[in-house]
Amino acid sequence: VVRSGAVGEVVASRTDRYRAGDMVSGLLGWQEYAVIDGGVTVLPPGTDPLVAMSVLGATGMTAYFGMTDVGRVGEGDVVVVSGAAGATGSVAGQVARRKGAAKVVGLAGDATKCAWLVAELGFDAAINYKTEHVARRLHEECPDGIDLYFDNVGGDILDACLGQLALRGRIVLCGAISSYNEQGRPKGPSNVYNLIIQRGRMEGFLILDYFDRFPSAQAEMAGWAAAGHMKHKVHVVEGLEHTPDALNLLFTGGNTGKVIVQL
Amino acid sequence: VVRSGAVGEVVASRTDRYRAGDMVSGLLGWQEYAVIDGGVTVLPPGTDPLVAMSVLGATGMTAYFGMTDVGRVGEGDVVVVSGAAGATGSVAGQVARRKGAAKVVGLAGDATKCAWLVAELGFDAAINYKTEHVARRLHEECPDGIDLYFDNVGGDILDACLGQLALRGRIVLCGAISSYNEQGRPKGPSNVYNLIIQRGRMEGFLILDYFDRFPSAQAEMAGWAAAGHMKHKVHVVEGLEHTPDALNLLFTGGNTGKVIVQL
Numbered sequence: 001v002v003r004s005g006a007v008g009e010v011v012a013s014r015t016d017r018y019r020a021g022d023m024v025s026g027l028l029g030w031q032e033y034a035v036i037d038g039g040v041t042v043l044p045p046g047t048d049p050l051v052a053m054s055v056l057g058a059t060g061m062t063a064y065f066g067m068t069d070v071g072r073v074g075e076g077d078v079v080v081v082s083g084a085a086g087a088t089g090s091v092a093g094q095v096a097r098r099k100g101a102a103k104v105v106g107l108a109g110d111a112t113k114c115a116w117l118v119a120e121l122g123f124d125a126a127i128n129y130k131t132e133h134v135a136r137r138l139h140e141e142c143p144d145g146i147d148l149y150f151d152n153v154g155g156d157i158l159d160a161c162l163g164q165l166a167l168r169g170r171i172v173l174c175g176a177i178s179s180y181n182e183q184g185r186p187k188g189p190s191n192v193y194n195l196i197i198q199r200g201r202m203e204g205f206l207i208l209d210y211f212d213r214f215p216s217a218q219a220e221m222a223g224w225a226a227a228g229h230m231k232h233k234v235h236v237v238e239g240l241e242h243t244p245d246a247l248n249l250l251f252t253g254g255n256t257g258k259v260i261v262q263l
Numbered sequence: 264v265v266r267s268g269a270v271g272e273v274v275a276s277r278t279d280r281y282r283a284g285d286m287v288s289g290l291l292g293w294q295e296y297a298v299i300d301g302g303v304t305v306l307p308p309g310t311d312p313l314v315a316m317s318v319l320g321a322t323g324m325t326a327y328f329g330m331t332d333v334g335r336v337g338e339g340d341v342v343v344v345s346g347a348a349g350a351t352g353s354v355a356g357q358v359a360r361r362k363g364a365a366k367v368v369g370l371a372g373d374a375t376k377c378a379w380l381v382a383e384l385g386f387d388a389a390i391n392y393k394t395e396h397v398a399r400r401l402h403e404e405c406p407d408g409i410d411l412y413f414d415n416v417g418g419d420i421l422d423a424c425l426g427q428l429a430l431r432g433r434i435v436l437c438g439a440i441s442s443y444n445e446q447g448r449p450k451g452p453s454n455v456y457n458l459i460i461q462r463g464r465m466e467g468f469l470i471l472d473y474f475d476r477f478p479s480a481q482a483e484m485a486g487w488a489a490a491g492h493m494k495h496k497v498h499v500v501e502g503l504e505h506t507p508d509a510l511n512l513l514f515t516g517g518n519t520g521k522v523i524v525q526l
Contacts, residue, residue, distance in 0.1 A: 067465070154456060176456045188451025193417060193439040198469035204458035 001029040003244075005058045007049040008034065018042065021030050030243050032263050041214075054087060054232045054258040055225050056218045062093035062174060062207040063150075064215055064217045068099065070205045071148045071172040075100035078142050080161055082106075083152030084123065085113035086250070087232075087258035088174060092150045093123050095221075101148075105141045107134070107157060109253040116256065121231050135160040145169060145198070153178045154186070162191035165198045173204035177250065233257030264292040265506075266323045270312040271297065281305065288315050293506050295526050304477075317350060317495045317521040318488050319481045324471040325437060326354035326413075327480045331362065333468045334411045334435040338363035341405050343424055345369075346415030347386065348376035349513075350495075350521035351437060355413045356386050357493055359482075364411075369406045370397070370420060372516040379519065384494050398423040408432060408461070416440050417449070425454035428461045436467035440513065496520030 006028035010018045016040070018024060021135065026040030043052050054060055066088075067073045079096040080156075083089040084106025093104045105119040105125045114126035127137045138160055145166025151158050154176030161171065176186070195202060224230040235255040237246040240263050249255040269291035273281045280301070281287060289303030294404040304317050329351075330336045346352040346513060347369025356367045368388045369380040377389035390400045401409065401423055408429025414421050417439030424434065439449070458465060473480075487493040498518040500509040503526050512518040 158455075159451065173456070173459045176459065185453040186456065188422065188453040188455050190448040190451040192421075192451050192455065192465075193436070193449065193467075195465065196436045196439065196469065199466075199468050199472065201464060202455075202458065203463070204456075204460070205462050206459065209462065260488040 001031050001034075003027055003029055004051070006034075007043070007052050007057075011230070023047065023049060023052070025057065030240065030261075032240060050234045050236075050258075050260060051225065051232070052133075052162065053260050054234055055091060055221055055230050057258075058207055059087035059258055060091045060221060060232075061210060061214055061217055063088045064095055064221060065207065065210045065213070066150055066172045066174050066205060067092050067095040067148075069210070070203050073099045073101060073148055073149060073172050076102045078103045078105075078144065079136065079148045079150065079151040080105045080142065080146050081150045081152070082129075082157050082161075083175070083177070084108050084117055084126065085256050086152060089150070089152050090117070090121055090232060090257060091230065092174075093117070094121055094224075096148070096150075097122055097226055098229060101230070103142070105138075107153075111257055116233070129157060135163060138164045142166075148172070150174060151176075159189035159191050162189050162194050162202075163199075165194055165200045167198050169198055169200045171200065171202040173202060236260045237261050264294050264297075266290055266292055268316070269297075270306070270315050270320075286310065286312065286315075288320065288431075293503065295503060301477050313434070313497045313499075313521075313523060314495070314525050317497055318354060318484055318493050321470055321522075322521055323354045323484060323495075324348035324473060324477055324480055326351045326358055327484060328470065328473045328476070329435045329437050329468060330355050330358040330411075331379055332473070334413060334433050336362045336364060336411055339365045340410040341366045341368075341407065341429065342411045342413065343368045343401065343405065343409050344386075344413045344415070345392075345424075346438070346440065347371050347380055347389065348519050349415060350354070352415050353380070353384055353495060353520060354493065355437075356380070357384055357487075359413075360385055361487055363493060366405070368401075368477070370416075376519055379496070383462060392420060401427045405429075411435070413437060414439075421450035422454050425452050425457050425463075425465075428457055428463045428471050430461050432461055432463045434463065434465040436465060498522045500524050502526070506521065 007025045010022040023043040024040040028034045068158050073096050079087045079101045081093045083217050085108040092255045103124045106123045107127045107129045109130045117123040117126040125141050147166050149161040152175045155178035243261050246261050270288045273285040286302040286306040291297045301387045342364045344352045348371040359367050366387045369386045370390045370392045372393045380386040380389040399520050410429050412424040412434045415438045506524045509522050509524050
């Protein structure tokens with residue numbers, strides 16, 4: 001069974017911790033029925049499963065802890081997010097705004113996504129990395145440099161952000177999807193030595209390390225969501241048999257927002 | 264005048280802060296006489312000018328703050344230092360040992376330097392990067408990964424250390440001499456995404472930011488030096504007219520220890 005986060009309904013239980021009818025969230029995998037022995041969270045009655053899967057799920061938590069704990073986002077920061085129309089990036093930009101960022105710039109791969117970032121999610125600017133000159137546009141949007149870059153893609157965009165880093169800038173390495181399907185060794189960022197001149201920090205993380213801290217983060221995020229500050233979009237694909245196609249959307253960029261397979 | 268650290272004798276003074284005969288240390292430049300208006304430290308009477316220039320000078324301070332403040336070296340760490348026979352690297356390895364590192368491995372470019380690191384400076388192992396397969400040797404010497412890599416060179420050695428990083432490993436970017444004379448853009452490290460898997464941190468720094476904290480560091484370092492724990496070697500070149508040749512030693516690797524031009 002391929003591992004993945006999921007929300008499901010308990011159909012039968014031999015433990016007091018879960019009751020038939022409970023909605024639970026956890027690593028249930030690509031399957032219609034799962035036999036588990038704990039490791040899932042019972043959702044409050046009435047939680048929208050699509051919200052549970054997106055803003056309060058692993059991708060939302062990734063955005064939250066990457067921005068706050070790793071990136072130390074703070075008042076006045078100029079923040080750039082790549083993969084900004086994706087499940088993690090779209091939340092990351094909104095977390096930055098909630099935490100007092102002065103400017104939030106998103107990178108996405110088509111005009112519709114870019115328009116959505118600015119019009120709906122409150123990003124200050126969006127850059128279409130497929131049609132615009134990324135380094136030049138970053139220089140225009142962040143003339144005094146990037147304080148915090150939340151990297152979901154790696155590759156040339158990471159390199160461009162390294163080149164535009166502000167003094168004591170931080171780069172949060174969350175994913176490198178641009179390199180996952182590359183043949184041979186990926187090209188490294190040649191601007192990496194700019195970290196010396198700018199006294200910059202680049203740090204990677206995995207959300208697995210933050211499971212214990214999910215509840216307090218989910219409470220804060222749920223509050224923002226209830227106040228209308230945590231917009232999200234889900235891209236629902238129907239049927240387990242279409243899961244490989246759904247996964248592939250992440251590589252083609254065919255999705256806007258969290259990709260969810262509904263069974 | 265080319266900027267550089269130097270130690271000199273005050274020959275005349277119009278201020279009470281310095282008196283003729285004082286030995287002072289600071290950015291005096293490539294020249295025989297300098298007219299200054301402060302910005303230098305008066306050395307205690309009797310300080311060996313060569314120690315003032317090396318262990319207690321900018322390169323020694325770079326080693327100290329890079330290891331402690333940026334790298335957060337601690338008990339039990341497996342530490343790797345490149346440019347280990349150089350002015351900064353040789354001190355960095357010894358600072359790591361003083362701070363409780365479990366193992367200190369140095370990289371240098373010839374057998375004599377490697378022997379010196381182990382026999383004289385107390386490194387546990389040395390790797391000759393010109394004759395040995397660096398990634399394989401790092402894997403042998405650090406089978407459980409590198410907790411802290413102090414990088415003086417960048418390039419392929421940085422890439423190899425990224426590939427062998429331990430969980431929560433740190434990389435201190437101090438210099439990238441391998442790239443300074445490169446034509447075009449330097450090649451970036453393709454293992455940079457290993458920072459995600461290992462939750463690693465890579466951070467650059469400049470010693471200029473630490474001037475205010477030199478006195479306490481110099482006191483600690485002077486104590487280690489007095490106890491015989493801070494060995495150093497200086498490579499003295501005679502005559503201001505040979506300064507360009509002396510600088511070039513840093514690029515050819517012809518030096519062992521701090522290069523000092525004596526006037």
